[in-house]
Amino acid sequence: MRVCLLRKTIAGIALSFVAVAALAAPVRQQVNVTAYNISADLMPKTSELTAIAIVTFTALDDLSQVSFELNNGLTLTRVTDAKNVVLPSERLAANSSVRFNLATPLAKSSQNTWTFEYTGKLVGADTSPVEGIKTAAVAEPISVLLYPGRWFPMVGLYTDRFTAEMHIRVPADETVIGSGSGFAAKKTLPANRAEYAFNWGKPGFPGTIIAGKFLEPITAPGVSNIKVYVTEKHKAGAVDFAQQADKEFDFMSSLFGPPESGRINVVEMPEDLGLSASWAPEMVCIAGQRMDRNSARLLSNTIAHQWWGSQVSPATLNDAWITNGMSRYAELMFLEDSAGKNAFQSAIGDVSAGALAYDTEPLTTLGRVDPYSPQFQSMTLEKGAMVFHMLRWEMGDDNFNKFLKTLLTQYADKGIRSSNVQTVAIATAGDESRDNLAPFFAQWLDGTGAPAFGNKFTVFRLGNNKGFRTIGAITQDLDLFRMPVELRIETDGKTEIKKIDVSGTDSQYSIETFGRPRRITIDPSNWLLKSTPDLAVRVAVLRGQQLVAQGDNTAALVEYQKALDANKSSSLASYRIGEIFFNQRNYQSAANSFRDSLRGDGDPKWTEVWSHVQLGRIFDVTGQRDRAVNEYRLAVQTNDNTQGAVNEARASMQKPYKREADN
Template structure:
């Protein structure tokens, strides 16, 4: 399996773990007191959780979520009365019968005693993804793993006092660290207390080495200890950029923690940014790290009120990643990333972003809409109101709603205060939050020479297919001399413009810097490829091939589509077809550039597998000559120059 495929599967794992199956919240949990004992030698968790909540409606039954691997051994209410609970494994819930019905607004406290084996993904609330496991050398009790009874995943904020017991020699990391002490039985108890309404439900424990880099404290296994300093420095730079941009978060401490490689690629909680160990040494994982660090603001400091509002934090986490990339590598790096984000935004744009709570939150549709389209909404809002106002708006959003949940209407109201043309923003949110689709711009223009050396006048018309669309669009006029930039208000299906320039216009381009989400032939190819990648990540290779063929139908020279086809044939051990596809990649349009270096590597792999070492070495040499180290390509080529590629067990 190639590095690119692993990266795709990693992204799929990250996105799948984002939300629970949709449940209408019956209760508002305000706080927990949890004591948990971890036994990695037996993969066992034994815990007691005192849950305080308020009924949101009259209730004769209370429903909470709990990992299927955990069995409730005792359940009592605040008066000490024993309660009964029925387990529903299909949605990882327990249904509790109170000693007397609860009235709307009534507050109650239930105490759960429970235990069980948490080892792999078999009992996970998210099918196929390990997000709760007690193991050696790393135990993960992630908030989405429902290792304690909860309601309203990522939407219901609470406080948490936790006492985590681990074998002596291990360290536990969670939100609101208080201290630790050795206790009987050769164990150590770590105490945590997060007193602000938030989402402090993640605990990671293991045999960690600690290192401090500025305000970043790293926790790694011995295997990755050598990567701690460099990765910690990167996290510190990202945290500093985001602090200067968004304002100081609720806590200036960040614990950068290693996750096991067979779990999710990343997760977060207050004061926690956790990344899979294999990514710590990957220079290209700084975007994943930036996205995760940004959650101290977008998820921890504020959170969505409902799943319909998930785009507010998911989208801004993605856009924070892009903003850091822009700051670190320049404006061009942001612009080059936008086409891929746009493809994700349009891949499943069939329902308004304000209604994504209707979708299965584990689906590619939900993820594409909340992350990619959400990021594009912020990107376009930045263009609409200006960069300075955009930063003020973000800071204001975080300040007004600190420790609170946010709705789309709240965000729109605050954004309106940043723009004197409130009616323009009403049209903006109507299109991008409550509507679907994107304009397909067409530009027709005529150039007239003005007399007496006064220059030229360009009279044009921008057309597009969304009758209700209204938004300013950038127009670039390239002339014999100076390039002119104009901001044109596009409203409805036809918009006229007139521009005067001194030099003769040679080319007029609509939205050259990709500030607006729009439909283009190139984007249609990217959308089909993205959908194919998501099908491949879910194991449906036939459906993936169908999507890639759609991309080739739109652009028969698409290097990206041909490369993805080659990957699938390679996984199926159809080496001749794979080789043909990788050669078509090299003969294609070369977009994106990394397809060249990785096609040479994959051809080298094929020649190694088929016993043609000389031809393999030549392909690795050609890969090195590209001088493109995307996803460690040159490092991989050099390694294969030294020793032949062999099929991995996962390929079997």
């Protein structure tokens, strides 16, 4: 059994949102699809999908050649235009698409309707457009047809908005969930089949269908608009999950305004997809193993896409930071509201590490970066979130909240660009911050890097018992940087907070206090994305984790060693190294690393409990049961049940840990 714990802000989100955040390859879009009418049959016993999709689209140029993306597991049997002329096609497996060479070109701005008939088996990840992830699979007990799975012919993933009417036929003992009215539109068919009809009439992304042997929808007491669809296996936590979803949905509705629909269907996804969450209008799709109390942040991030992704969407790949970043920041804002400032500050530190891990391209040029790469994911999610966090600091809470609501209202059912964000921010900012916003966006959207702050100062005593004057300068290494920066001055008496306008590499300040300053801290509340020695450790560890996820343990060890070079007592870096050695069955080296983690700085706190659990497992697999039980006992004594660590330790005290056989 492999443990892959990340700090709470990263766990289950950064790696799971490939299917949410990743967008289509950066090629010029040829057509704009406006509407679908899809009729599909799912045969779970044979993993087959057979469908007819009527696609209405507009040509964006004069076209003699047209391409649509379509899952490689599906084969076109017939494609016709509005005059019923058959259109020959060719499969381009390298980019999961089909191409049509047209005998009669399409004129620019012409509206066209083509009918696609296709069939195929959707089984594993081999045919998926997203490597290593089952984005479309027809199976028992749950079939998943995610919008990123290209199970119907499409263009402009998460940028090309459309309406959709869908008729989905499944075995009669299955329930189908989609966007728009479905359950009420159920129709019983011959041969023990049933049909569900869905109609989403607003331009958006109603392209996800999940069908399975679900129980009757589960709700929480007094909550009728949140329904949870689960199999028997995950029934126990469904009510709690519905209650948590209700809290998060209400919080975001009050923060952002009413969503496009007041209904949310939380749907269980299979555990072997390779991702933790996905979304569609009215749908929050969560992997079965994540439907528990420890997944509140994953749930809130996914719910946030009802606004940031569904109500407004990126106009291009260069604008993906807006919706991905704001969904991440909405997650953090709910964390702040529900768990307090300390939890929020801890999460900001982790998001900052993600923002700096691959910060070599400006956010507004990410269209030229592979959208499935760790860089694209980290930048759009983590740096995008930090841009909104810093913008909140610049604008103040009231103006920031007004700004968010204005964005959602003004661009509802539309694509949004980075320039639109800047325009609305300037229009809604107060007089104090308005002049700062143009350089703010130039720095954080069109630039790279983060300042490394320094502080040099001298304290002078004032005469006649008037206190002290501190004369100093904030230094940093980005010549073009300009932002207000907070200083916390801790004195013999009260602590004072001052705001200093920092511009360029050396910004002077003079502050008078009654008590003698004992300590001066730059940006004590972590409002700014900045480079620090602590973040250097987190960045190296994060890059190592992503390399492990890609199967490159050797390169990951190099990154973890960089973290130890920056902080020899890093518990997190030692834990990660131990994790690699454990997976390689190098048990002595793994044990040494887990002990180093226990002797380290204890950051993050969960490294203690999980190091004991891992040591217990090592002793179990090497036949030292007494020593294993002692480690499990020490794990229980920490009373830290992060990711179920204490539960795991108690179970292993009763029954020795046995390692799963390698595939």
